[in-house]
Amino acid sequence: MRDDTDYLPLSWLSQVDYCPRRAALLLNERVWVESVDTARGRAEHERVHDRRVERRGDALKLYEYTVFSDSMAIWGKCDCIEACRCEHGCHIRAADFPVALYPIEYKHGSVRRENSYMIQLCAQALCLEEMLNTTIPCGALFFISAHRRMEVEFTPELRATVRTRAATLRELRESMRVPPASYSAKCKRCSLREYCMPKVKTSAKGYCQRLTQEAAGEVEF
Ligand code: SF4
Known part of the structure; x- marks a missing residue:
């Protein structure tokens, strides 16, 4: 069993995917520089960060659900998880029936299929699968300004990429290495x-x- 302090934020997997040097500067040198993009993203994200459960019949929406993975030693929060009654689903506290889960990650900016976004979303799904002993085949990115949803399939390749990025993040953390710029x-x-x-x-x-x-x-x- 790992110590709690070993767990790294899963949102940083997308930083590793974007650029390992950027992830290392953020993680090991605590550098943060606000830009228009990051400020806008943070403001839009804060609007959806409101922990609650909404229920309509057999369908629930869980907002700000904490997830973690012991195997990857990462943790984070899902912006939203849709949970619908499903005979072969898993059990969660908020429902007295089995449910199938569908994580949704909120994003700002233009609608785009960005690798780092898909990695973050898939990492959330892998955490949920491990926590609840279930299978989650897909989820979605929701672009706030455009009000559009883009479905993401959690393919074996995407799952493998998430695990590779998690291993890189851990290596950067443990070695305190900052890779050279490219x-x-x-x-x-x-x-x-x-x-x-x-x-x-x-x-x-x-x-x-x-x-x-x-x-x-x-x-x-
Ligand atoms: S090499 Fe430097 S400037 Fe370029 S993406 Fe990475 S951290 Fe950013």
């Missing part, structure tokens, strides 16, 4: 671009960091 189109949208300096060569970056340390009095002349 400049790509993603960097243009990355809120850590200024801090990361992905176009600067390692030696120049080290020089800048030394200057910063000297300015802070951490390095002796």
Whole structure:
């Protein structure tokens, strides 16, 4: 059994997928830089973060449901889980009948099938499967502004990717390693671009960091 502090937030799997260096900077160096995108995303997400259960007949909606996986040592919250009566389903506290589960992750911005989104959603499903001994074949991304739902099938490939990203996240955490930057189109949208300096060569970056340390009095002349 793992210690509670070993569990990492499953939302960071999408950071690892986006860029391992970004995940390491966030996780190991506690860097956070707000951008228009992150601020908008946070504001829209906060609106849906309201823990409650809605019930209509044999259908329930669970908001802000905490999930975890011992095998991957991750935890997180599902924005919304739809639970419908199903003879072969699992049992949850909120219902006195077996249910089939369908997780939904809220997203901001334009409707798009982004890998990192699907990984986060699938990670939630894997947690639920492990917690409740059930099978969840698919879930959905819900784009708040566009008010559109996109179904995501939890294929064997997607499930394997989630486990690989979870292993990478753990390795980054345990080694405290920050991988070198690799400049790509993603960097243009990355809120850590200024801090990361992905176009600067390692030696120049080290020089800048030394200057910063000297300015802070951490390095002796
Ligand atoms: S700027 Fe590019 S290399 Fe640096 S953390 Fe962001 S995505 Fe990764």
